[in-house]
Amino acid sequence: MPELIxxxxxNVWKILVAVGDKVELDDELVxxxxxxxxxxxxxxxxxxxxxIKVKEGDAVNEDDVLIVID
Amino acid sequence: METDWSKVIEVFSSGIIGVFLVMILLQLLTQLSTRIIDFVENWNKSETTEPAPKK
Amino acid sequence: MFNILKELIYSSGAVSLSGGNLVMWLVSFVLLYLAIKKQYEPLLLLPIAFGILVVNLPLTFLMEPEHGLIWFFYHYGIEMDIIPPLIFLGLGAMIDFGPLIANPKTLLLGAGAQAGLYVTFFAAILFGFDLQEAGSIAIIGGADGPTTIYLTSKLAPHLLGATAVSAYAYMALVPIIQPPMMKLLTTEHERKIVMSKLRPVSRLQKVCFPIVTAMTIMLVVPPAAPLISMLMLGNLFKESGVVERLTNASANELMNVVTIFLGLSIGATMTATTFLNPKVLFIFFLGLFAFIVSTGAGLLMAKFMNLFLKDKINPLIGAAGVSAVPMAARCVHKVGSEANRRNYLLMHAMGPNVAGVIGTVVAAAILLKNLG
Known part of the structure; x- marks a missing residue:
């Protein structure tokens, strides 16, 4: 299962997708x-x-998983 | 005012060489201290984790 | 009755106004506009612009030695070299040297950009400035406000307004000045280089860095002591993690307080008589030249290092060797992501960026030693 890291x-500024959304290669997700x-x-x-593992405003470190894609 | 060109060349060259020397020295010292700290920290880690498997 | 009125008119500043004052008002209004409307470094430009305005209102004697209010700020803050080191204390408390410790090679990039500064030194001499003036102008290429002010106040105080304003103005203009130079000196292919991840840096390493650096630099170039000691003390406050109150005081309250006095004093040095002189105005051109050459020197240094490195660096990060933190790193990141949208150079560029701060201080100290 690919993950977006x-x-x-x-800080997470904006999340542009929701659970269940279909995404394509090169879409802007976060x-x-x-x-x-x-x-x-x-x-x-x-x-x-x-x-979606994070919410807007969260602080994230390098390599943290942001979104799981199936 | 007459420009003292030998002084200009001196400032110019000593400046460039000086900055590079200091920065290279700093680079070597940073690398050295990083290595030492890595070594010490790994050593401490192996010392604290070693007794665990014996149990 | 008539006499009283006449007296009032003669003692008013209005009759003593010169054309030069009016021009300086205009300069002040332009800077106020840039600060308020365009938000170019407003924290500094705003007090500078206001300083210019008030000092060009005649008969106020704000800059009168031993009498004027702003003269006291200037004398004790800048002439006695107190404010620039205090700004460095705050800067140190804000800077994260992590990316630099993770990749110490970037220290060389911080040195590379300073080579551009010496080219400007040469150019300024050719245009008829004396050695001290040329040194003060060249340091603008380091793109570091406090260092520029520190060096100029020691070498050529009469140029202080011009060098300080051009240093801060060009720092704000990094996103406009740097990208053309970056694109000129690097190929599309080079800009696409993705750099390998930075290694993690432990807390102990971050604590040791300011101590080792302060000792090394002060032993080798003692004139750098006032700036580098404060910078590293601020950083030690931050990285030690045990004096949060001191860290915050240095980075926030103290920094903000001295910024007010710094801006106002710098602005107040720009009276019509000292500022409106072709030689001083020419500094803005040389300052821009310094900035461009330093950016180029950083880029070329990175390309030169790539000749020897197995793990290639993206040459764009060399441009961050000028010390405008973090504007230059942001700019590198942006240009890098334009070439390859999966290229995240921000943290890689922070290494040379903070190395540039150290490099500029070292360069200034060497100039001071040779010219002071």
């Missing part, structure tokens, strides 16, 4: 905020979002 540490800059995180696989 945080490539950098930061926007992280680090050093006052918004960094969009793109989807690596196509599939369906089965779980």
């Amino acid at each position: 945080a490539p950098i540490a930061g 926007i992280l905020e680090a050093l006052k800059m918004e960094t969009p995180i793109y989807c690596d696989d196509a599939g369906t979002v089965t779980e």
